[in-house]
Amino acid sequence: MEQSKQEPVFRIGPIRPPSEANSLLLQVTQGCTWNKCKFCELYQDTKFRAFSADSIKQDIDAIAYYAEKAKPFIHGDGTFDRIGLNRILSSMEPQAQNCFSMVVNWLLGGGQTVFLQDGNTLALQNGRLSDVLSYLKQTFPQITRITSYGRAESLSRISAEEYAELHAAGLTRIHSGFESGSDQVLQLIHKGVTAQQEIQAGKNIKAGGIEFSVYFMPGVGGKALSQENARGMAEVVSEIDPDFVRIRTAAIKPGTQLYEDFLAGHFELCTDDEKVLEIKTLIEQSHCERASIVSDHIINLLPHIMGSLGRDKAVLLGIIEEYLSLPTLDRRLYQLLRRYNAAESVSDLSKLSASERSRLEEICRQTDSDAIWAEQMNSLIARYV
Ligand code: SF4
Numbered sequence: 001m002e003q004s005k006q007e008p009v010f011r012i013g014p015i016r017p018p019s020e021a022n023s024l025l026l027q028v029t030q031g032c033t034w035n036k037c038k039f040c041e042l043y044q045d046t047k048f049r050a051f052s053a054d055s056i057k058q059d060i061d062a063i064a065y066y067a068e069k070a071k072p073f074i075h076g077d078g079t080f081d082r083i084g085l086n087r088i089l090s091s092m093e094p095q096a097q098n099c100f101s102m103v104v105n106w107l108l109g110g111g112q113t114v115f116l117q118d119g120n121t122l123a124l125q126n127g128r129l130s131d132v133l134s135y136l137k138q139t140f141p142q143i144t145r146i147t148s149y150g151r152a153e154s155l156s157r158i159s160a161e162e163y164a165e166l167h168a169a170g171l172t173r174i175h176s177g178f179e180s181g182s183d184q185v186l187q188l189i190h191k192g193v194t195a196q197q198e199i200q201a202g203k204n205i206k207a208g209g210i211e212f213s214v215y216f217m218p219g220v221g222g223k224a225l226s227q228e229n230a231r232g233m234a235e236v237v238s239e240i241d242p243d244f245v246r247i248r249t250a251a252i253k254p255g256t257q258l259y260e261d262f263l264a265g266h267f268e269l270c271t272d273d274e275k276v277l278e279i280k281t282l283i284e285q286s287h288c289e290r291a292s293i294v295s296d297h298i299i300n301l302l303p304h305i306m307g308s309l310g311r312d313k314a315v316l317l318g319i320i321e322e323y324l325s326l327p328t329l330d331r332r333l334y335q336l337l338r339r340y341n342a343a344e345s346v347s348d349l350s351k352l353s354a355s356e357r358s359r360l361e362e363i364c365r366q367t368d369s370d371a372i373w374a375e376q377m378n379s380l381i382a383r384y385v
Contacts, residue, residue: 007096010059011051013117015042017175017213017246018296020147022109024063025102025117028056028132032119034151037179038189038257039220039250043119050124053131060132064139066103067111074107111140116148122174123154133169147173147213153193155201163208173211176201177248182232185221189258195236202240212242216282218275219250220258223268230278234285237309241288245309247295249275251381269374272301272335273324279305280320283313299381301338304345322346332364332373333357339380 011027031046069088073081085104089097114136121129137143148171155176180186181195198214205212214237221229237245252259252269261267270278279302283293288309293316295305302323307316323346326334330349337343337352337360352360367373 007092007099008058008062008065009095009099010062012098012102015118015149016115017147017149019213020113020115022106023113023115023145023147024106024111025115026056026059026063026136027051027117028121028124028129028148029118032151033123033154034120034192036190036192038261039179039217039252041253041255044255046118048120048123050128053128053135056132057135060136060139062099063103066100067107067140069100070104070107074104078108080104080108112142113145114140114143114147116146119149120151120154121148122150122158129171130165130169133166133171137170143170145172146170147175147211150174150176150201151193152176152178152191152198152201155205156193156197158201158204160204160207163205163210165208167209171210173213173243174205175213175215175246177215177217178233178236179215179217179220179248180229180232181234181236182221182225182228185225185229185232188222188225189220195232198236199239202236202242206240206242211244212240213244213246214240214242215246215248216279217248217250218278218282219270221270223270223274226270226274226278227281230281231285234282237282237291238285238287241290243290243292245282245286245291245293246297247279247293247300247305248297249299249301249381251299251385252378253382253385269371269378271370271374272377273331276301276320276323280317280324283309283316283320297384298341299384301335302345329361329364333360335377336360336364339377 012025013027013030016023016025029050031043031048033048035043070085073084089100092100133146136146155174178198179189179191181198183195186193186195202212216233252262258267262269286309291309292307293305293309295303302319304319305316323331326346334343334346334349337348
């Protein structure tokens, strides 16, 4: 924690899942312990650091300071004194403003959920994480949910008993970017983990009483391993039966090693249809009772895919069929609209005026090549990651 004039400031990392939009962000580590996944450039320039328990507690104290400052302006009925809060905000230095705004946003969102950053919080060892969790809960007894990211390989080395201890200290949910459950794909993207380690990690987490949210990345195996990617994920998900399977469509971004592979002709991009077919295979082949599939990111083509992988298969597959049964031109049209955040479901196509439709169809007809179209769609979604 550093001092900016009189106001304390605390660290805020760059990334959180969309489901943690209203959560307090507490940075306990910085960067990623691995930093080698071929599709990822998130922490390329960041050296991994695990902060000391004392340093994190100082940040928690700074958060408590801002929470006390904000409290008189936030009322029990959910209303707040915007002018009063703005007056305080305008008296602060920019860094302190960021901290105060985040705490206010958290309190206005209920003040009950926390997300621990960055890419691999579970790298905090020797009881340091439990110590920090206990201090956090002691400082803010109203907290009901504390979640974090963990790298699958690190997670696989933690026992069910250790997870139970973390759960007792307050950790309620772990997110992990599995991306694939196929060893072939995991090797291709240099994920540094095997399907068996993913399964071990998931089983231990669940046995320790912690909720588990895994991420699936349709398209990350490229055209050659497209269905292999989905089949592998279905196997891993069926073994673990996690609480959530979240879809994060592959967006191959310039600057990453996978994009270099694509430019060199060693990696062929999947079309949007192939990525949808991967999701279809995952839904068809996974056998779960607890897991829900969630499509909660702007980069996903079909955001309405959301439901139980056990009970809602027919509904989920219906959403996919609705898209796949569209004529080719309409599928491209929908992809284009979705990539500009102008559509949420295929039914939005009917909202286009005749002139809008004709103009957009012209764009869709500009190439016959599926590969060129896939590249164009990839560059549109790569803006979002
Ligand atoms: S483990 Fe996660 S943060 Fe680290 S390089 Fe891979 S995708 Fe990026």
